[in-house]
Amino acid sequence: MREEQRSRNIHYSTLNKQERNHSAYLLYSLRLISLLVLVILPFTTYAQSIADYQQEAAENNPELKSKYQQYLSALEESSIMGTLPDPEVSFSYFIKPIETRLGPQQGRISVSQMLPWFGSLRDQRSVSDIRAKASFESFQESRNRIFLQVEQTLLEIYELDESIRLAKENQMILNSLVELSLSRYETDRATQVDVLRAQIEEEDLNIQIELLQDNREVLLQRMNELLNRSESSKIILPDSLGETEINSREELMAQIQQQNPNLNRLRYQEASSKEMRSLAQKQNRPGIKLGVDYIFTGETDMPNVANSGEDALMVMAGFKVPLFGKKNNAKVQQSERNIQDVQFQISSRENSLQTELDASLRDYEDAQRKFTLYNQKQIQRITQAIDIMMESYSSDSSDFEEILRMQRKKLEYQLKRIQSRTVQHKAAAYIDYLTGKKNLNLNN
Template structure:
């Protein structure tokens, strides 16, 4: 048993020395899963296509009203001094006010920018979802390793109990209790395996691949020595808030476009009328065709539409600002909660670490008592259950710490 504990302490020292490497390995594994999710996720593709459509609308904005072309034939030809008019051909093009097309393009571009922020938000939410499932898988795997260690420890105690039974220092009941406890731990391990399959299926679904595919997660996560410090001001860079800035800007561009569209429109046209020559006399310009350039203007005199749109845009900007303030309050609340729960996780970890060390000391005392022939296997089971409880609580605290840190990263990075 002394050699066993020496081996355990040696392993712990190696784990501590390789702490930075472990964190780097965890970041690499999780980062690869997140990158794969970005590439394969149908949801990200949906938002990306929505952004591509919005970007294409910038090209759509560069348009002019349809060119009007008309032709008519005089059934009864009107007579003029230089001959009879046979037909009329007209072409007309209306032109928007100066800067209207540019304003239209700017508005479409601002809407595309808002959709691009949606892509960013979707990616951050997907990364957070992948991280949550990844840390849940870590928790299950870490618990299974702890259960294996405890089962192995109980098997060692079972051998000690069998030896004690042979020399009359223990009863067969003690052996049966140890075996029953092993069965319970094996059951917990198998239940965790089923939970792991469900979480793996959910994670594979986010990665858009076969739900039965195995996912490799890190075996050990250490509690960081120090917490990352940050300011609540960093929330201002959260895409969920930047989205409202982009929407506010799009409304401003919409108002600029509205003002341009509320200005007069100019029209340029040309009429062509072919004229027949007069046969009853010969005169200057006899049969000369008529070519008439035209200029027109369209003035929105009796249209209150543009005033109403301006008022709507003003109200819409106020609404967006209110929505942003409301969302900021929610994000601040979420950040404060995440910080609190992360700090709680560290407190729980430190407490469980102390409890586990004391339980180890109690175990060593029991082993020394065995060497003197006074071991109580009921105490052995009690200490083993306490150790397992502390180990599991410590794993849950580490998992909760990293989970809350992921939420914090989502909010401020």
Template sequence: MKKIAIIILLLLGVQTIGFSQSLEESLEIAGENNPELKAYFNDYLAALEKVPQVGALPDPELSMGFFIRPMERFMGNQQADIQLMQMFPWFGMLKTQKDEASKMALAQYEVFQDAKNRLFFQVKNTWYEMYRLEEDIRITEENLDILKQYERLALIRFQSAGVGGSSSSSGMQGTSNMSSGSSTSSSSSMGSMGSGMTSGTSGKTSSKGNSSMSSSASMGEGKSGMSDVLRVRIEIKELENTLALLRDSRVPLVAEFNQLLNRNTDERVSIADSLTDTVLTLERLAVLDSITQNNPMLKMLDAEEEAYEAQKKMARLEGRPMLGAGVNYMPFSPRTENGMPMGGNDMVMPMVGLTIPIYRKKYNALQKEAELKQLAVQQRRENTVNQLTTRWSTALRDLDDANRRTKLYREQTDLARQTLNLLMTSYATDGRDFEEVLRIQQQLLDYQLRLITSIVDQHITIAILENLAATELN
């Protein structure tokens, strides 16, 4: 009984060991090292480089012609004809082009922001899944230790039952010898022999009955104790197999996490020792407002709509003439006529140019194209808002479900522990209900695992809402 009490006390004093690493630190590493995120950022930088391109004037045109034989003119012999021309778009065209390129670059920046939010959510989700796995392993190991202690407890009861059976057999033999001795000593007289024979016979019958009952009870108790040992060993084998599977599941999760951080797949990852319940601090409609205002995909579509508005203005301006200004330079050399030098002064002639946009169909088509693209963006934005609203509603439902499950499994865990303590006390006293002890222990393990899952689901759902709103909600 003393050993049994010690084992029960050990069962009630389980300690946990955890790891610690900041999730924020992992997010920072991912933001700095992830190659896909770097690619999106370089796309944004490349889009920015388009702004100075479209905001610059067209390159000036220089044309030069040289005469193989100088052309004789009144002013002298013309050696060459050099022209330099600079074209100028219509007023406001360059500004509109820069505005359109800036909006497109802003749209590309929002694509980068969306990629960053998705990356951060993947890091958080994988981190939470690793935490769930580590907690599952820890709880399973604890329950495996408890089952092994149950096994030792059942073995102690089985051995105790075996010792009790041996003592009963010895007592039965002693009682039988004492009865036969009584009958022999009482045979000295006839009267007392009769009474001695009667007394001896009745003593033998009584001792045989008692020994038979004691032997049957001890055999029954021994069989029951051995079956308890076998039952708990079956549960141990099942739990050991589950534990091996959980440990094997570490490898792909760690590899996925390190891949997101652009590290070696086998690099060690440390996980925080505990996650507490989390709640949504903002009102639900405030979260939806934050999503519709801050979501990068909506901002990207807004930037595209503004860019197409600039494209419509550009299409109208392209239908206006382009102005050109330049200079024509003609070098002359003196020529001799009647023995006297004539001319020889170089000529400089200012020039202007003008394009005549008379083919209006292409300019009308450009404007119509921009209008249709703008309409498509507006429709796409409306659809995106509907999808985000649906995901917001689904996430809130999942969060409510996780909150309810967390509360339920915490209460169920406490009740299962109380029930298990009562059953263990009963089993330590009279050895009954061991199968019920194993069933409640399995139920307690199930509740513990479900409680961890519900808490992790809370954090994952909050991470989903933060991904949609592109901001911290707690």
């Protein structure tokens, strides 16, 4: 009996040593795989950067093309508004000629031109030019917004790709833990509950990976929509997300005041309303009409008449008197209301932009703190704790459920580290959008 017990203890001791070696080998293999992945990634070549995709969207996006055509249409308005009205030409034929001393008048040609009050044409051209600039700012706002959508969508795809990669790495670890728990269960060194727990964690992770992959397909479809591509087109992402830098709040607020397309559009609308007010005031003044009449005269039957049959030339001047000025006064009042309306809009927009900037700065700083926490502290600590528990588990002095919980927590921290990095880049991209960092120069 003693020999049998001694033989059994030697057998268990041998198995225990083999299991420790097996656990150590699994941990070494997983670390080696992770190291190879990190080494290989920086050498992967990607075809397009975020800026490349933004440029492609600027060239192909239908909504942006529509906005640009509206701007080109507004440019043509200057040729319509800032010119004189068409001259009037008329021809009259006298069915019964009018007899005069020089002879019968047979026909008449009249040419006349209406001239608005001094400065009216200049105001009209100014209004059309300002409206064209406002239309350009509207186009620029749409362009910057699409740039933002492209960058944020790419960041979300990048986050999903990294999440899938980490989940699959964790899947390999859970698979190894399932094998380890099975081997220990077969030698009565673990309970069946340990095996079931590991299998449950593994299946839950499989479902999570499938959901991440489905979400990625939806984002790819959204990205191709922004680029006006077919759904089957591939999106090749940048290899990594670098560090981001932003200016101080004071500098960013100054940039918003100078460059934000929405603010500039409202300012142009205010200037346009002021020009419309000046134009409406000039319409209360008379217009001037100048004309020339040329009358055809036949030869007279009377003898010895000097200048017989000589045609007549007559110069004409007239005025358009604004007797009913109520409508023009209403236009002046309407322009005043429009000016006040736009001024309130500018004030409201400045307040909302300040709030949006502060919220983006908060998100940026919070994401930076979280990334530092997860990257430099939490993940290292929990990895160390898992290593210690795995060594203890080989000698049957640690709870297998706690190992699974810590492994799940490690994956959670790794995912949060990626999320904090992408949130930081999204916040920086939104700040660029608010400040109009990627504005086009109208003079180029």
